[in-house]
Amino acid sequence: MRHIPEDELHAYLDQALSRNQCVEIESHLADCHSCQATRDGIAALRDRTTALLARLAPPRSISPSYESLRRRADVVVSARRRRMRAVAWAASLVVAVGLGYGASVLHRPGRVTTAASSTSAQPTTFAAKSSDTPRTLTPLTTTDRPVRQDTPAPAPRTAESSPPTVRTANASPPTADAAPAAADSSRAHRESVLAVLDPVPAVELTKLDPPRESGEEFGGMWRTLSWDGAQAEAGKPLPHIDGLPIMQVQVQRAEGTRPLMVVAQQLTSGQVIRTIEGSATDVSQLLSRRQMSDVDSVQLRGTTRVADTINADHAMAMQLGDRMLAITGDLPSDSLRAMIRRMNAEMRSK
């Protein structure tokens, strides 16, 4: 008579066998003392394993209500839709800015040069590729980018028609003046960057309001600020790379904590570099979340990821005390490393 192999006894005790197999084993066990002893040994082994593993438990905590998770899930679904819309908007913004910049270069070359030279220290404009024959004139308004108040910006010109753009449901009605359209698309642009930056707590996305210049508190939410506003808020120089145009400054501040700042800048090649500064936990969480969601959108949703502009593989972080400084961008790690070193040296010398 054959004895019962050990793994079968494990499966038996784990109740993973069919009724027939169980009957077979039980009838054998009734007569076989050797197998009885083995079974008892395995039962003890099982119990010990369970007891050992039970030590590896986190401290007990209160689980969030099911309802709260449902709300989060609802927000994620609607944010996903918004994000897709935001991508379309961002694309239209690129067209609008390209055309507008091209137009202003063609029509007012002298003025633009003055603006550029007087503000060389302050990053102000998009590095736009001029389009050769713009058919519409789109003014660049100051809402598009953080410009110092005293900076002579290219004078807005009234356009004959709005640039070809899509509109969201809540967008203001089209007018002959293209300025509202530019404001709309700049908001859409912000939303798209937000979606890229902060995909997990999507609550912020749905609640995002137009930018506020005042220092109003938004616990845990991203705000987009002007350069000066952000600097006032931080009370110190913002982390950024000298000489590159600034696209956007975002701040998240929970009460009583150090603000988390994200400064987006554009290289002449069109790539976007983001400088992140904040408490070490916030920054590393931001970086890791971004990675997580990249993988998520590729693996689980099976769609192309929105976060193409950010590849968290290209991130460089430096920790100084409880602060962390990070740079992300699609650049070789050597370049990022050089940048972060330089920035760190500058910040310490100030």
Next chain:
Amino acid sequence: MTDDLEHLYQTTYTAVVRFLYRKVWDAERAEDLAQEVFVRALSHRPDKPRAWVFAVAANLARDEARAAVRRRRHLTLLKGDPIAQPTVTPAADDTVEHDEQMASVQEALNVLTPRDREILLLWDAGLSYPEIAAQTGLAVGAVGTTLARARRRLVDAHDRQNSDTGTNAAHS
């Protein structure tokens, strides 16, 4: 349908947190990830939610580990620069013993091969043989064999460790 997921949440949330904790070794992070798992389950509505939840949890834990490695690498790259070590909060006396006990099991668990460890943790999280088989690509019949080996190794490794420290203590 909603009730199914809600029931699953009520019955397995703690198990999912524990499962994740044994991979990321950070209680808060484990909870964040577990919530993320259920939020995703709610928006995806998988057919076999229990198996799905653990599969996603395993994926998230894997990504998390990779991200941690990457962060460490970046930070070591910059070793030449002044990097302050994060301060470790001193543990209270009663937690020290608990921590030591935990560390010894953790160490024993590390002796197992990744696959054996995964299967043992999935079993401990309450998955059935067929569910474990589906998630790991193992044949159902092989789950028992793997569990038998994993249990034996875990207990042996733990016992060996304890007898080692026992001898050391006797000598000193």
